[in-house]
Amino acid sequence: MAAPVPIHNLNDGHKMPSLGLGTWKSQPNQVFEAVKYAIKEAGYRHIDCAHLYMNEHEVGNALKELFNEGVVKREEVFITSKVWNTHHSPSAVQSALEVTLKNLQLDYLDLYLIHWPQAYQEGDDPFPKDSNGKIIISDVTPLDTWKTMIELKKTGKVRSIGVSNFNVKQLETLIKETQVVPVVNQVESHPYLPQKELLEFCRKNNIYLTAYSPLGTPDRPFATDKDPVLLSDPVVNEIAKKYNRTVAQILIKFHLQRGLSVIPKSVTPARIKQNVDVLDFELSPEDLHALENLKTSFRYCAIPFDKEHPHYPF
Numbered sequence: 076m077a078a079p080v081p082i083h084n085l086n087d088g089h090k091m092p093s094l095g096l097g098t099w100k101s102q103p104n105q106v107f108e109a110v111k112y113a114i115k116e117a118g119y120r121h122i123d124c125a126h127l128y129m130n131e132h133e134v135g136n137a138l139k140e141l142f143n144e145g146v147v148k149r150e151e152v153f154i155t156s157k158v159w160n161t162h163h164s165p166s167a168v169q170s171a172l173e174v175t176l177k178n179l180q181l182d183y184l185d186l187y188l189i190h191w192p193q194a195y196q197e198g199d200d201p202f203p204k205d206s207n208g209k210i211i212i213s214d215v216t217p218l219d220t221w222k223t224m225i226e227l228k229k230t231g232k233v234r235s236i237g238v239s240n241f242n243v244k245q246l247e248t249l250i251k252e253t254q255v256v257p258v259v260n261q262v263e264s265h266p267y268l269p270q271k272e273l274l275e276f277c278r279k280n281n282i283y284l285t286a287y288s289p290l291g292t293p294d295r296p297f298a299t300d301k302d303p304v305l306l307s308d309p310v311v312n313e314i315a316k317k318y319n320r321t322v323a324q325i326l327i328k329f330h331l332q333r334g335l336s337v338i339p340k341s342v343t344p345a346r347i348k349q350n351v352d353v354l355d356f357e358l359s360p361e362d363l364h365a366l367e368n369l370k371t372s373f374r375y376c377a378i379p380f381d382k383e384h385p386h387y388p389f
Contacts, residue, residue: 079118079354080092080093080094080118080119080120080121080351080354081093081094081331081354083283083336085235085258085259085283086256086258086281086282086283087235087258089185089234089235089258090153091121091153091185091186091235091258091259091283091336092119092120092121092153092336093121093331093335093336093337094119094121094327094331094336094337094338094339094350094351094353095119095120095121095122095123095153095155095336095337095338096109096110096113096119096121096122096123096338096339096340096341096347097123097287097338097339097340098110098122098123098124098125098128098130098134098340099125099128099287099292099340100128100292100294100295100296100340101128101130101340101342102130102342103130103133104133105342106130106133106134106137106342107133107134107136107137108137108342109341109342109347110122110133110134110137110138110141111137111140111141112344112347113347113351114137114141114146114147114152115141115146116344116348117344117347117348117351118351119347119351120147120151120152120153121152121153121154121155121336121338122134122138122152122153122154122155123155123261123285123287123338124154124155124156124157124175124179125156125157125159125190126156126157126158126159126162126171126174126175126190127157127159127190127201131156131175131178131179132178132179134178134179135178135179135180135181136180138152138154138179138180138181139180149181149182153185153186154179154181154184154185154186155184155185155186155187155188155261156175156179156184156186156187156188157187157188157189157190157239157261158171158172158175158187158188158189158190158220158224159171159190159201160190160191160193160194160195160201161194161195161196161197161198161199161200161201161203162197163189163194163195163197163213163215163219163220164194164197164213164215164219164220164223165219165222165223165226167197168220168223168224168227169223169227172184172187172227172232172233176232182232183231183232183233183234184232184233184234185234185235186233186234186235186236186237186258186259187224187227187233187235187236187237188236188237188238188239188259188261189217189220189221189224189237189238189239189241190239190240191239191240191378191381191388192217192238192240192241192242192245192386192387192388193212193217193381193384193385193386193387193388194212194213194214194215194216194217194220194386195210195211195212195213196211196212196213197213208380209380209383210380210381210384212384212385216386217238217241217245217248217249217386218248218249218252218253221238221249221253221255221257222253224236225253225255235258235259236255236257236258237257237258237259237260237261237282237283238257238259238260238261239260239261239262239287240261240262240263240388241257241260241262241388242273242388242389243272243273243276245386245388246260246276246277246280246282250280256280256281256282257282258282258283259282259283259284259285259336260273260277260282260283260284260285261284261285261286261287261338262284262285262286262287263286263287263288263374263375263376264284264286264287264288264289264330264335265286265288265289265290265291265305265326265329266305266308266310266311266326266329266366266367266369267291267303267305267308267369267371267372267373267374267375268372268373268374268375269366269367270284270286271367274333274335278334283335283336284334284335284336285335285336285337285338286330286335286336286337286338287338287376288375288376289326289327289329289330289337289338289339290305290306290322290323290326290327290339291304291305291306291326291375292340292375292376293305293306295375295376297379298375302373302375303371303373305326305373306322306323306326308369308371310365310366310369311325311326311366311369314358314362314365314366317362318356318358320353320356321349323339323346323349323350324349324350324352324353325358325366327339327350327353328353328356328357328358329358329363329366331353331354332357332358332363333363333367374389377389
């Protein structure tokens with residue numbers, strides 16, 4: 076088993092493992108086994124979920140089995156989930172949380188995030204569109220939703236609250252208007268998108284930045300053959316050879332060494348184990364600098380049909 080993952084102290088006093096298992100795009104049946112293997116065999120203690128991923132019930136079944144077997148206790152595992160864009164009003168946020176807790180078979184979440192700052196028309200369709208194929212937006216603001224999150228924390232069903240995909244200006248608004256600082260901002264980050272400005276702001280305001288899609292999410296549904304492939308980048312591959320590590324291990328270490336948390340997704344046991352086996356080496360300052368300053372820049376997870384939304388963050 077790999078060395079214990081470093082623990083980060085969040086700004087509200089709770090603690091969060093700095094490396095977790097991502098579950099976006101994990102297919103039915105696979106995510107159940109992936110979560111069990113990650114916790115039981117590879118030593119993970121942080122699972123990142125979201126209602127939109129449509130697999131929280133399987134994650135919940137895996138957690139229940141692990142708890143019943145005595146592999147881990149509930150308090151030993153950090154579980155994150157996210158409220159989706161169609162559930163941003165006060166009543167919808169609360170009902171969404173209840174659905175997530177039921178699916179995960181938990182009494183509380185360790186961390187609940189606003190998945191994206193832009194709100195859509197409420198309903199069962201996660202991407203409601205009009206007759207012209209445009210997303211139907213809601214006038215609920217990110218600040219409205221954040222105020223509801225603050226109230227949710229008081230119920231004890233959510234231990235910590237944060238956001239995802241928020242830019243600096245949006246974070247500033249939340250902090251100024253409520254004086255409640257998100258504990259986490261979860262964003263896409265990798266050497267093609269190092270998020271230097273956002274990271275600097277988050278450090279100054281004691282917001283823990285979490286990197287999703289750290290490997291360039293090659294299996295994303297909207298990929299094109301014109302997109303740069305991070306895993307094939309020559310600089311990254313050269314550094315991997317130097318340390319006798321996989322490219323994925325270098326990309327994961329890149330975030331940990333910069334002080335971010337990171338949630339690589341995999342359903343393959345060998346890769347799940349490799350992804351957490353990154354704690355026994357350090358990248359040199361020169362190699363870290365090289366990764367932070369690659370000539371290529373690219374955002375893999377921009378939502379193309381959201382650019383006209385008033386709260387689109389990019």
